[in-house]
Amino acid sequence: MPADTNPYGGVFGGWLMSQMALAAGSLASRTGRGKAVVVSASDFAFPGAMAVGDELSVYCEIAATGTTSxxxxxxxxxxxxxxxxxxxxxxxxxKFVLLDENDRPRAAAAPSKSFHPR
Known part of the structure; x- marks a missing residue:
């Protein structure tokens, strides 16, 4: 929407990041089978421009599994x-940390081999 544009009329990078965080969070919660909260965002690049009205698709995959992340x-x-x-x-x-019912970090299980996030 026009409210999501930068001063040059392109889609604001922060809006793109928020849509990506929503998609990544959905995968984190589904894979982790519960609450997952974002704790960091890194390695961002914006190689192309998006215009108001364009359709956005976000593709996510698990890059690494840590003890609780x-x-x-x-x-x-x-x-x-x-x-x-x-x-x-x-x-x-x-990066997402998986949380238990008391909002404490909990163990992350390795993703199933049959899981295909894309």
Whole structure:
């Protein structure tokens, strides 16, 4: 939406990051089978521009599993509103910590071999 643009009329990078965090969080919660909170974001790049009205798709995969954490790589692809042209507009990594019912870190199990996040 126009409220999500930068002063130059392009989609604000912070909005893209928030959409990517939502997608990565969904994968973290589903894989971790419970509450997962983002604790860091890194390695962000914005190789392309997204226009207002473009369709955004975010693809995520588990990059690493720690003792209580999951690192998820996310890639954002924009498709032009009235066509088929696509461009990668952002990529980055999010680290999530899995929490128990008392909001304390809990062990992260290795993902199932049959799990395909894309």
């Amino acid at each position: 999951l690192t998820i790589a996310a890639e954002a692809i924009a498709r032009e509103r009235n066509g088929e042209s696509q461009v990668k507009v952002a990529q980055g990594r999010f």
